[in-house]
Amino acid sequence: MSDRHTLPISEVKHLTLDKPLPLDCGEQLDGVRIAYECWGELNAEKSNAILICHALTGDQFAASANLVTGRPPWWSRMIGPGLPIDTDRFHVIATNVLGGCMGTTGPASDAPDGKPWGTRFPVITISDMVRAQIAFIDTLGIDTLFSVIGGSMGGMQVLDWAVQVPERVFTAIPIATAARHSAQNIAFYEVGRQSIMADPDWCDGQYLAQDKRPSRGLAIARMAAHITYVSEEALKRKFDRGLQDREQTSFSFDADFQVESYLRYQGHSFVDRFDANSYLYVTRAMDYYDLAARHDGRLADAFVDTPVRFCLFSFSSDWHYPPSTTREITRALAAAGAEVSYLEIETDNGHDAFFLEEPLFEDALAGFLKVNAGKRGI
Amino acid sequence: MSDRHTLPISEVKHLTLDKPLPLDCGEQLDGVRIAYECWGELNAEKSNAILICHALTGDQFAASANLVTGRPPWWSRMIGPGLPIDTDRFHVIATNVLGGCMGTTGPASDAPDGKPWGTRFPVITISDMVRAQIAFIDTLGIDTLFSVIGGSMGGMQVLDWAVQVPERVFTAIPIATAARHSAQNIAFYEVGRQSIMADPDWCDGQYLAQDKRPSRGLAIARMAAHITYVSEEALKRKFDRGLQDREQTSFSFDADFQVESYLRYQGHSFVDRFDANSYLYVTRAMDYYDLAARHDGRLADAFVDTPVRFCLFSFSSDWHYPPSTTREITRALAAAGAEVSYLEIETDNGHDAFFLEEPLFEDALAGFLKVNAGKRGI
Numbered sequence: 001m002s003d004r005h006t007l008p009i010s011e012v013k014h015l016t017l018d019k020p021l022p023l024d025c026g027e028q029l030d031g032v033r034i035a036y037e038c039w040g041e042l043n044a045e046k047s048n049a050i051l052i053c054h055a056l057t058g059d060q061f062a063a064s065a066n067l068v069t070g071r072p073p074w075w076s077r078m079i080g081p082g083l084p085i086d087t088d089r090f091h092v093i094a095t096n097v098l099g100g101c102m103g104t105t106g107p108a109s110d111a112p113d114g115k116p117w118g119t120r121f122p123v124i125t126i127s128d129m130v131r132a133q134i135a136f137i138d139t140l141g142i143d144t145l146f147s148v149i150g151g152s153m154g155g156m157q158v159l160d161w162a163v164q165v166p167e168r169v170f171t172a173i174p175i176a177t178a179a180r181h182s183a184q185n186i187a188f189y190e191v192g193r194q195s196i197m198a199d200p201d202w203c204d205g206q207y208l209a210q211d212k213r214p215s216r217g218l219a220i221a222r223m224a225a226h227i228t229y230v231s232e233e234a235l236k237r238k239f240d241r242g243l244q245d246r247e248q249t250s251f252s253f254d255a256d257f258q259v260e261s262y263l264r265y266q267g268h269s270f271v272d273r274f275d276a277n278s279y280l281y282v283t284r285a286m287d288y289y290d291l292a293a294r295h296d297g298r299l300a301d302a303f304v305d306t307p308v309r310f311c312l313f314s315f316s317s318d319w320h321y322p323p324s325t326t327r328e329i330t331r332a333l334a335a336a337g338a339e340v341s342y343l344e345i346e347t348d349n350g351h352d353a354f355f356l357e358e359p360l361f362e363d364a365l366a367g368f369l370k371v372n373a374g375k376r377g378i
Numbered sequence: 379m380s381d382r383h384t385l386p387i388s389e390v391k392h393l394t395l396d397k398p399l400p401l402d403c404g405e406q407l408d409g410v411r412i413a414y415e416c417w418g419e420l421n422a423e424k425s426n427a428i429l430i431c432h433a434l435t436g437d438q439f440a441a442s443a444n445l446v447t448g449r450p451p452w453w454s455r456m457i458g459p460g461l462p463i464d465t466d467r468f469h470v471i472a473t474n475v476l477g478g479c480m481g482t483t484g485p486a487s488d489a490p491d492g493k494p495w496g497t498r499f500p501v502i503t504i505s506d507m508v509r510a511q512i513a514f515i516d517t518l519g520i521d522t523l524f525s526v527i528g529g530s531m532g533g534m535q536v537l538d539w540a541v542q543v544p545e546r547v548f549t550a551i552p553i554a555t556a557a558r559h560s561a562q563n564i565a566f567y568e569v570g571r572q573s574i575m576a577d578p579d580w581c582d583g584q585y586l587a588q589d590k591r592p593s594r595g596l597a598i599a600r601m602a603a604h605i606t607y608v609s610e611e612a613l614k615r616k617f618d619r620g621l622q623d624r625e626q627t628s629f630s631f632d633a634d635f636q637v638e639s640y641l642r643y644q645g646h647s648f649v650d651r652f653d654a655n656s657y658l659y660v661t662r663a664m665d666y667y668d669l670a671a672r673h674d675g676r677l678a679d680a681f682v683d684t685p686v687r688f689c690l691f692s693f694s695s696d697w698h699y700p701p702s703t704t705r706e707i708t709r710a711l712a713a714a715g716a717e718v719s720y721l722e723i724e725t726d727n728g729h730d731a732f733f734l735e736e737p738l739f740e741d742a743l744a745g746f747l748k749v750n751a752g753k754r755g756i
Contacts, residue, residue, distance in 0.1 A: 024629075025629040119631070122629070123629040123630060123631075180619065181619070182610065182613070182614060182618075182619075183610075183613035183614055183616075183617045183618055183619065183635070183637040184605065184610045184613050184614075186619070186635050186637050186638060187601075187605045187613065187637050187638075187641055188605060190601070190633075190635075190637070190638045190641055190642075191598060191601045191602050191605070191641070193631060194597070194598055194601060194641075194642065194645070195573060195598045197631070198577070198594035198595070198597070198598060199576070200578060216576035217576070219572070219576070220569060220572055220573045220576060220598065223565075223568070223569045223572065224569050224602050227562065227565045227566060227569070232560065232561075232562045235560070235561035235562050235565065236560060236561055236562075238561075239561045240560075240561055241558065241559070241560075241561065241564070241668060241671075249666055251402075251403040251500070251501040252501060253497070253501075253571060253575070253658060253662065255568075257561070257564050257568075257665070259561040259564050259565050259568070260564060260565075260568045263565055263568055263569070264568075264572065267572070280631060284631065287635070288627055290619060293619075
């Protein structure tokens with residue numbers, strides 16, 4: 001960890017919404033804080049802004065190091081000068097989602113009574129997250145975003161932007177995502193939630209007030225989810241049945257296999273940077289997401305006459321949100337008469353491919369942005 | 379539960395091996411108890427015996443109700459008079475595996491010091507389980523088994539019988555199994571083990587002595603594993619995004635979705651009938667299984683000149699042990715010159731298909747047994 005690993009979460013760059021935020025559950029939240037980062041200059045017309053929406057365990061530190069944890073930025077291969085999301089041309093903004101734990105209001109924030117919300121925090125939806133982002137963009141005085149881009153849960157937010165305020169989105173790039181969680185998606189996240197809630201240190205959601213952390217439960221949740229982010233082929237390629245620092249199996253419950261050691265590391269390193277209640281809320285928001293259900297089951301109806309230009313990506317070995325789910329969205333967009341392109345990238349990198357080296361994906365995304373920047377005169 | 383739910387585990391039908399059992403780890407176990415059940419008459423030549431090998435969470439109560447839990451038999455659709463494994467023709471035996479928890483010696487049994495073994499029990503392998511079964515069959519005075527049949531982990535035992543004592547196995551029927559655990563298989567079971575060991579009530583494996591049970595950890599382990607036993611298509615067909623006893627989502631962490639309710643039930647009902655340490659040992663045995671590794675990586679070499687007649691089955695939507703793994707075994711058998719047939723059943727029932735209604739599977743298995751019974755003069 002670097003010496004930048006010093007900033008308390010309360011001091012990350014943020015902005016407080018001046019109006020109450022209405023939520024899908026019927027409640028509203030006052031004084032919502034939105035933590036954000038940005039890179040590149042906003043032009044005079046305010047027409048070159050791109051919003052990056054992060055995935056379940058992501059944050060606003062997409063293109064610069066995390067000031068709280070010291071971790072490197074999660075999308076530095078995509079965002080920067082001369083990179084596909086080119087900060088010489090675009091003003092790139094990333095916010096931490098509502099319900100998150102990197103400075104935006106969430107279950108780890110203080111409630112009006114001065115104590116942490118914990119599970120008293122209202123259950124939120126993907127649309128609530130986007131509603132908060134819209135209010136944030138309003139506050140910046142930006143009318144239309146040149147693009148909204150995100151992978152996985154970020155892609156759900158992209159879709160929701162295009163549905164909630166289509167006239168304010170010039171282009172939209174949903175990556176490796178779904179318009180609804182399948183039963184299997186829900187099942188995996190339910191295992192994670194049950195694992196957190198089964199940890200005695202969860203304290204019925206009030207662990208912060210008791211200075212405890214359900215770290216064991218959260219680590220298990222992360223391990224279970226992480227398996228779904230990696231393809232079976234990649235696990236075989238990377239680990240197969242390779243042993244960890246030993247010549248033969250130990251006849252014990254140690255991490256004999258490299259894949260065990262890798263998974264345990266994924267679990268244990270996660271608990272230092274993520275709030276367990278946030279994990280409950282954000283996975284719940286994903287499980288609740290069902291864009292078609294809001295339109296009598298017809299996904300195309302969500303996009304009728306949309307002016308948004310879409311470019312969708314999926315990855316062949318992604319079994320978390322398989323290509324079939326993105327094809328379904330693409331078909332619905334086409335049926336709604338939208339301008340849409342879709343690229344399925346052949347790779348064994350699984351769901352996490354969009355974080356990794358995927359030249360075809362990077363080139364196509366860069367090209368789509370460049371062509372549309374021309375149309376927009378940027 | 380029926381009134382049969384009264385027998386203490388110590389009183390189920392069992393037999394004690396008169397010789398010490400050598401284990402792959404180098405240790406040996408004295409006085410191993412093997413719990414078993416059998417159905418149908420053993421003929422005078424002792425040539426009509428079939429051994430049923432159970433899966434991870436199975437037991438010896440394949441064809442009659444579990445005398446301890448009162449649960450119905452797990453393979454009653456396959457074993458019985460006139461059924462595919464016909465008890466009018468065959469003497470069918472099922473044992474509880476070594477390391478199990480339904481009466482056979484395992485971590486819940488008493489060690490020589492009179493206290494429960496707990497995690498002092500030696501780590502065992504699939505070959506150790508089969509070694510115990512061979513000693514058991516010896517005790518019954520049976521020289522050659524007409525068939526060894528099992529699904530999933532049971533299939534690994536079937537393969538190991540054919541490798542350890544090929545001359546004592548007339549036919550072998552491995553179903554929905556693998557000759558080695560993949561990195562993904564290991565990963566899923568590692569999540570389960572970590573979940574059990576993270577439960578404070580696991581007490582470093584000595585929970586029985588402290589009259590505790592790591593039920594929460596075991597339930598999570600079962601939930602995570604259960605997802606891999608069901609195909610995504612079947613989850614969609616059965617549950618999709620259906621809500622459980624409600625008209626709309628509750629904006630809470632209750633089991634809103636049917637699939638959540640189903641999974642929670644799978645987890646909670648499991649802890650009453652299974653020992654958490656057994657879960658650790660038996661999953662570890664599966665992870666360690668790698669038949670090719672014992673033959674310099676060449677699976678075919680495990681079966682050279684085998685006299686065993688094989689019939690293998692896999693199920694198209696099984697992603698736990700996908701058809702590709704059974705095809706690999708079939709190829710190896712063919713390369714070794716074995717007599718082998720293989721049937722891949724089209725179904726959306728996933729890994730658990732062999733417990734469910736699969737007429738093609740049942741008919742083919744019945745036919746294979748009947749034809750070979752003819753050859754054997756049974």
